[in-house]
Amino acid sequence: MRHVIVMTLTGSVGLMAVFVVDLLNLFYIAQLGEQELAAAIGYAGTVLFFLTSFAIGLSIAGTALVSRALGAGDRDKARRLATSSLIGMAVAMAVLSATMLPASTFFLASLGASGRTLAIADRFLWMVVPASAFLGLGMMYSAILRAVGDAKRAMWVTLTGGVVTAILDPLFIFGFGLGVDGAAVTSIISRCAMAYMGLRGVTLVHRLTARPVLSDVLGDIRPIAAIAVPAVLTNIATPVGNGIVTAMIARYGDGAVAGWAVLGRLVPVAFGAFFALSGSVGPIMGQNVGARQFARVRQTLVDALVFLSLYGVAVWLVLLVLSPQVVRLFDATGTAAAVIAFFCIYASLGWAFNGAVFVGNAAFNNLGFPTYSTALNWARATVGTVPFAMAGAWIAGPDYGAQGIIAGQAAGGILFGILSMVICFRVIDRMATRPPTDPPAPAGPPSGLSPFTSGKGATAGT
Template identity: 45%
Template sequence: MSKQASGGMKAVFTEGSTMRHVIVMTSTSAIGLMAIFFVDAITLFYISQLNDAAQTAAVGRASYVLGFVIGLSVGFMIGASAMVSRSIGAGDDEAARSYSGTSLLSAFAFGIGVAITGFLLTDWLMWLLKAEGQALEYARTYLYIVLPSMPFLGVGMVTMGLLRSKGDAKRSMYLPLIGGALTAALDPIFIFVLGWDVVGAAVVSAIMRVTFAALGLYFVIGIHNMVALPTAERFIKDLKNILKIALPTVATNLAAPVGAFLIAQGVADFGDAAIAGQSVVDRLVPLAFGVIFALSGAVGPIIGQNFGAVKMDRVRQALMDGVIFNAVYVMIAWGLLFIAQDYVVRTYNASGDMELVIRLFCTIMAGSFLFNGMLFVSNAAFNNLGKPLYATLFNWSRQTLGVVPFVYFGAQWAGLTGIYWGIAAGAVVFGVLPVIAAFALIKKLTLEKQQTPDAAPATT
């Protein structure tokens, strides 16, 4: 008799249509993810209404720096969530509360360290992004106001993970949604009514992060009673276990902000208007393709359950369905962006190189997400088939080897237009290769299972 039949948890993804599982899991996961990015999009929209490319570019440049912090926070959130969920599953509430306390204390302390580092490196990072004059002053001011709120961002992100580990997906989703609503309400007041411009945007961003943390703590402590302060000995033990999962995840997550930073460096050579356009693009990407970003996390459990059940045909089919879903979604999103590009340009009061960059995204770069999505789906296969380092390798290759030479030679060939053709070309190379590798890995594992007598799953 199988474990399922004897009363264990049912592996729901081992039955029924794999495509249906892919669609349902991806669409629900995308809501909370897109809400997080919506906050930055709102702020940039309001700043763009000032018709000052220097201020728009300043918020954009600062966001590339903050992107590293978010990548680090997400990695730590995943590590904390994994340890807490395991403890809850094992019925060890004491360990779960201890891990929760350790993760929150560590996230806050880590955020302080990141904020201090950010203060020390601000001018150097802005120099790398070619900020000068008034644009540099705006970016510096924005970062100096927002950086002190980084410890609260870390705490807020961890509370999201803790809520998910408890099974409270609803409140976990509420946190970024409330943050977006708060930003949408306060930005016009601080930017336009008070006349604080980029300073107002920074103040609202800081307020949102503090509120994010406070509300998250209320949910995990006040509602779920999930947190206990660990002893010093237990804190060290908990932190080691959390970092075992968090560090590899951080290594993978940091690839994306590094790639965005390298692209911004190439675009910055063409001035503040171009970097302002790229800042708009970086907000449009998660809003238009947040579903694709969610695809990796959604396909992963489907592949994992079927691999555990030794249903290798369904493992392969889940990967194939992910690739197909990605292709259909990207073609629809690309078509809508192409049609709506005039509206996007007007919305952000774009002209000159700022307008050119937005149009290049809507006509060329958006299509390259067909191949970015292939990478994301392949990552899900690697992570759930016991080869997470493959995901790390391909991610970093995509964001470095797939960016730097393509952007450089593209710029030499055709300026700004060449940069975006280069980005698209790099995506093709590092989208196709991981998919080929993922299918090859499944084929290899299938043969191994067939040659192992004990590989067949138990039957009822």
């Protein structure tokens, strides 16, 4: 539990700094007093969330492979894999960014943006998206530092981005009078700063990078892709589900989208420890899987659930008490204020179950069952979101449809959080009975292995 808490809290400070960047951008934009600007940032953030989730998926592969190599005592292999992971991240993010930009208007319009709101959001994307490679590198550097157990430096990689934003945002937005463009410039600078801090920690301090060798990089593509592809598919399910909800909420006007935009940036900051927890238990599990210490793997999952429960309730109580202040902080009125208040008072309580899904994803990726993460996350983003959100909107009626959508999404998250943990415990119990000579399965259960039964044929307990 101490290991889980230390890795999570240090990781959450740094990771929340990434989310604070977006929150501060929206906060300062909200002070300009134009609802269209806040809504535009909300639409643009939904698209950027896709790129961020893609980068997180790639970094999961780096964390899993490097931590396994370190757990097995092979530092040269860890160094080679870290180098290949960084190169893969840079190339993949550059290609994805270049592919997405020409279609940015289409994506924004599909989410419900129109008129001046669409034009502002599109301009913001064209400025920020080209810097996505630096964001990806910063995340991969942080992931490698977590894999080696250096939680403090991993924290400072992402914390740097938050510090830079806190200093430069008011300067560019208000001091230079650039408005939304100023927020975009600040985002670019903060991403470059993150990459620089990560480079120092991984290369200069831990010397976990090597001179790139083309044959080594090409040879590492397959093991990286074995984890990265399902991890990316798993992670992009979340922004896809978020995009669906955004499009549904857009039917209730720019006010509802503005309120949803605030929640989209408030939630990662308030519940940043959940995201950090999933990134922290991965290396812990990965090293213990490499050492075949499955009792510790199971205990890590138990401790993670205890942490999720206590932290989730604590954050809900804080949001419950401070909901009026949150509404005033972002100058929200009308539908926007109602959406924010509803989430803080009611729907935020269900977020602990979303944390369980994140932890389950990290566990499956490091246990050698990444396709389980993919299947569960996409199921949650589709059948666990759309019908629940539609039902919530129908029950709430036209006057409270946006709140009903949020309530329905929360209900789906609760269901899939429970399902994810049930399957995860069964996978761990089943792996513990496998002979030591059997290699971990890279992308699914080996023949005859079912996660729903224990090693002795009885139902595995949770």
